[in-house]
Amino acid sequence: MSTDRTYASPPCLAAEVDPAYSDPSADAADDVARWRRDTRAQLRTARDALRVTERDTISHALQAHLRTLLTQRFGSVRGRIISFYWPIKAEPDLRPLMATLHQEGAVIALPLVEQKATPLVFRHWTPETRMQRGDWNIPVPPPEADRLTPAITLAPLVGWDDDGYRLGYGGGYFDRTLAAVSPRPFTIGIGYQAARLTTIHPQPHDIPLDLILTEAGIATERTASQ
Numbered sequence: 001m002s003t004d005r006t007y008a009s010p011p012c013l014a015a016e017v018d019p020a021y022s023d024p025s026a027d028a029a030d031d032v033a034r035w036r037r038d039t040r041a042q043l044r045t046a047r048d049a050l051r052v053t054e055r056d057t058i059s060h061a062l063q064a065h066l067r068t069l070l071t072q073r074f075g076s077v078r079g080r081i082i083s084f085y086w087p088i089k090a091e092p093d094l095r096p097l098m099a100t101l102h103q104e105g106a107v108i109a110l111p112l113v114e115q116k117a118t119p120l121v122f123r124h125w126t127p128e129t130r131m132q133r134g135d136w137n138i139p140v141p142p143p144e145a146d147r148l149t150p151a152i153t154l155a156p157l158v159g160w161d162d163d164g165y166r167l168g169y170g171g172g173y174f175d176r177t178l179a180a181v182s183p184r185p186f187t188i189g190i191g192y193q194a195a196r197l198t199t200i201h202p203q204p205h206d207i208p209l210d211l212i213l214t215e216a217g218i219a220t221e222r223t224a225s226q
């Protein structure tokens, strides 16, 4: 965050009075919003620059880690509702695993924006589903596909931090969704190791994910006490 600003009044010295005091201007919502816009743009540029072969290697590693994780944590996937995502804009492609889990009896759901600025909706996907173009041109199952509530959700990440917070494309959709559903699904962030940030400067609306997976494996996991 920028520190070279001019002040209309003398700088606040509260930090020298109370060591626990932290200058709220450093985390003011406007500053955070601007920082997020810049950071998203940088991370997306870096991601777009990956070679196809590098992205493939990463996607393969992620699928292997996810497969192991699901088996270890949940045992059989049969009958479990798991939401994936249809990859766009250089996101890791997990569609082969999505198809495999479907074959093994998992119930696969995909997210979509049915109405702007409201929680995401999840629709049933099978290999026979005829996808349509949804909001932002993202392929989505058609309206006649069953609406589902996932028990496990995969959330693609533009950026992430060690506390499990996520930076997405800036629509706030996953936060709205997780805030709205009860019980909350087990939420797994899927991202590139290189997209790690020291902090995303969490705001009151940001909901940390249960676990973040990258090509290097489990990057961070929330414990029950957090």
Ligand SMILES: Nc1nc2c(c(=O)[nH]1)N(C=O)[C@@H](CNc1ccc(C(=O)N[C@@H](CCC(=O)O)C(=O)O)cc1)CN2
Pocket (backbone or CB within 6 Å): 085, 086, 087, 088, 091, 111, 112, 113, 120, 135, 136, 138, 156, 168, 169, 170, 171, 172, 173, 174
């Ligand atoms: N592959 C994939 N599918 C996904 C998601 C995702 O991140 N990846 N989503 C995960 O949530 C949902 C779609 N998320 C969206 C997020 C932002 C905008 C959008 O219109 N963004 C504006 C900027 C918004 C703003 O800054 O206020 C834009 O870029 O013009 C659209 C869809 C559901 N499906």
Ligand SMILES: Nc1ncnc2c1ncn2[C@@H]1O[C@H](COP(=O)(O)OP(=O)(O)OP(=O)(O)O)[C@@H](O)[C@H]1O
Pocket (backbone or CB within 6 Å): 036, 166, 167, 168, 169, 170, 171, 172, 173, 174, 175, 176, 177, 179, 205, 206
């Ligand atoms: N639970 C919520 N209720 C209302 N508005 C929300 C909620 N969560 C997020 N928002 C709004 O969405 C905006 C964008 O949020 P944020 O920067 O966290 O997006 P993001 O997580 O990167 O986006 P996305 O989840 O769509 O990929 C916020 O400024 C906030 O106003």
